[in-house]
Amino acid sequence: MLIRMFYVSEISPACTELDVQVLLGQAQVRNRRLDVTGMLAKSDGHFCQVLEGRPDAVDQVMDRVRRDRRHTRIRVLLEQPCDRRLFEGWAMGLVIRDDMAPEMRQLHVAGAIAGVAMNEVIRRLMAQPGA
Numbered sequence: 001m002l003i004r005m006f007y008v009s010e011i012s013p014a015c016t017e018l019d020v021q022v023l024l025g026q027a028q029v030r031n032r033r034l035d036v037t038g039m040l041a042k043s044d045g046h047f048c049q050v051l052e053g054r055p056d057a058v059d060q061v062m063d064r065v066r067r068d069r070r071h072t073r074i075r076v077l078l079e080q081p082c083d084r085r086l087f088e089g090w091a092m093g094l095v096i097r098d099d100m101a102p103e104m105r106q107l108h109v110a111g112a113i114a115g116v117a118m119n120e121v122i123r124r125l126m127a128q129p130g131a
Helices: 017-034 055-067 098-110 118-126
Strands: 002-011 037-042 046-053 071-082 093-096
Touching: 002 055, 002 098, 002 118, 017 037, 017 055, 037 118, 046 055, 046 098, 046 118, 055 071, 071 098, 071 118, 098 118
Parallel strands: 037 093
Antiparallel strands: 002 046, 002 071, 037 046
């Protein structure tokens, strides 16, 4: 059985662009080892991330995220079983979504975007800007 987890967090004020690249590289190595796939969306103030894999593997990744000082105020928005991965073959990708900063802020504060299903929110956030 696979699960999909989606969370939003605030980016620590001390987190630099170099820190984000280091985070991405570390996640790719660890996620390959755990067979976890996913995508990280970054705005000017928030991360949104989708993780997919076995429940125990996703839990291991989330434990690391919760201890990572580059993230603050983590809010899990979705945790559900899934039959297939949305990000097959992606140990971890990164998409910059400054264009969706207000939506990411709303997700963090309210836990939802009014009238939009969470899987649609994921689709919008993880698409390339302008796509």
